Amino acid sequence: MEKRYKYDNCFLDVAIPIIEHEEYQKMKNIPHHHGCVYDHCLDVAYFSYKVALRFNLDVESTIRGALLHDFYLYKFKKAKDKNVLVEGYRHSRTHPQIAITNALKYFQLNDKEKDIIKNHMFPLGFPRSTEAWITTLADKMLAIVEYSSRLRSYFQLKYYRIAFATSNKENE
Ligand SMILES: [Fe+2]
Ligand SMILES: [Fe+2]
Numbered sequence: 001m002e003k004r005y006k007y008d009n010c011f012l013d014v015a016i017p018i019i020e021h022e023e024y025q026k027m028k029n030i031p032h033h034h035g036c037v038y039d040h041c042l043d044v045a046y047f048s049y050k051v052a053l054r055f056n057l058d059v060e061s062t063i064r065g066a067l068l069h070d071f072y073l074y075k076f077k078k079a080k081d082k083n084v085l086v087e088g089y090r091h092s093r094t095h096p097q098i099a100i101t102n103a104l105k106y107f108q109l110n111d112k113e114k115d116i117i118k119n120h121m122f123p124l125g126f127p128r129s130t131e132a133w134i135t136t137l138a139d140k141m142l143a144i145v146e147y148s149s150r151l152r153s154y155f156q157l158k159y160y161r162i163a164f165a166t167s168n169k170e171n172e
Helices: 009-019 022-029 037-054 059-067 084-106 111-118 130-171
Strands: none
Touching: 009 022, 009 037, 009 059, 022 037, 022 084, 037 059, 037 130, 059 111, 059 130, 084 111, 111 130
């Protein structure tokens, strides 16, 4: 297999039919935390796959369900005139249902894969299988990593702006 991805072949054998699908590729244009939903879903799926493999679980369903857990295809915008918390809550509640509706349009899913997608927003959803719990936890863990890297970049930028402004003043 061509070296286009940072993931291993066992993962890619299952993932390629989904990630190279025309509709799935659209997630590259949907922003998410520090990057795009496409990268986030691949990272969550790869991490979940490694855990499922380690514990001898259903690796294929884990990869497919995790890849599709955020297949919602719209940009979440925080409108200025609306309460960000309310909008965030609404998005948290509705996007798993939107993701499963989209996923069923393009892919055939088994019950475990549906469970992973529908219930990944615990405590708003309740995962029924170990594989769904793994994806739920991987999603939360990676969201924290992604947010903290975004915050780090934000504060680094602030720091450089302040440092640069100070050195400019000193040189005046
Ligand atoms: Fe999600
Ligand atoms: Fe997610």
